[in-house]
Amino acid sequence: TRSTRPQRLLAAVQKNATRGDPRSVVKAIDEFCRYTEWAMNVGDEKGCILDSVVSEVNPATVLELGTYCGYSTVRIATLLPPDAKLITLEFNPDFAVIARQVIAWAGQEEKVHLVEGSSGDLIPKMKEQFGVKSFDLVFLDHWKDRYLPDAKLMEAGSVLLADNVICPGSPDYLDYVRNSPKYRSQYFKSHLEYTKVEDGLEKSVFLG
Ligand SMILES: Cc1cc(-c2n[nH]c(CCNC(=O)c3cc(-c4ccc(F)cc4)cc(O)c3O)n2)ccn1
Numbered sequence: 766t767r768s769t770r771p772q773r774l775l776a777a778v779q780k781n782a783t784r785g786d787p788r789s790v791v792k793a794i795d796e797f798c799r800y801t802e803w804a805m806n807v808g809d810e811k812g813c814i815l816d817s818v819v820s821e822v823n824p825a826t827v828l829e830l831g832t833y834c835g836y837s838t839v840r841i842a843t844l845l846p847p848d849a850k851l852i853t854l855e856f857n858p859d860f861a862v863i864a865r866q867v868i869a870w871a872g873q874e875e876k877v878h879l880v881e882g883s884s885g886d887l888i889p890k891m892k893e894q895f896g897v898k899s900f901d902l903v904f905l906d907h908w909k910d911r912y913l914p915d916a917k918l919m920e921a922g923s924v925l926l927a928d929n930v931i932c933p934g935s936p937d938y939l940d941y942v943r944n945s946p947k948y949r950s951q952y953f954k955s956h957l958e959y960t961k962v963e964d965g966l967e968k969s970v971f972l973g
């Protein structure tokens with residue numbers, strides 16, 4: 766039967782990237798998605814914004830919601846010190862299977878803990894399951910209608926960075942973080958990965 770898009774993306778990584786070289790993995794995925802087959806990775810343009818926010822926050826603990834094929838997982842992990850922890854949640858088991866192999870090809874498995882399940886179920890269990898009561902940085906890149914309810918579940922974290930706030934969009938989340946006295950929000954205008962369509966990242970610092 767026909768392969769899936771994540772399987773074809775992984776094949777491109779294994780063919781074109783050097784094992785243990787995370788930058789070559791990122792480059793191979795971006796080239797595949799730009800020139801062969803679009804996929805919903807944060808991409809190179811928004812990826813540079815992601816990199817700058819991660820470097821600025823310099824987090825010891827990161828939570829990523831929505832692993833997909835592990836592209837942003839690899840980008841974030843590469844910027845973390847060896848003792849830092851990145852927990853990434855993926856709902857779709859077929860995506861998780863591919864993401865684990867992409868993360869391994871990039872040599873980042875030490876810093877990354879991929880957990881399968883839905884954010885609504887897993888976030889409340891974070892404390893007891895992983896002993897992490899709050900995260901220094903949360904990257905929201907999962908179902909867009911879960912951004913707001915999940916942000917409310919996590920009102921102890923310090924920096925939220927949300928992908929796709931314009932396309933596909935998360936209007937209720939955007940309205941909340943931009944108008945709530947609990948957050949200072951900033952919009953980084955960009956484009957939907959590998960396209961000319963407007964999209965952007967919203968960085969929201971929790972004021973406690
Ligand atoms: C733990 C947990 C995890 C999840 C979860 N895991 N993986 C995801 C994927 C979510 N991502 C997207 O849907 C997405 C879509 C587009 C897009 C698509 C089609 C278009 F035409 C235009 C844009 C672009 C993007 O950048 C996206 O990130 N959710 C869900 C629940 N709980």
Ligand SMILES: [Mg+2]
Pocket residue numbers: 805806807906928929
């Ligand atoms: Mg996204």
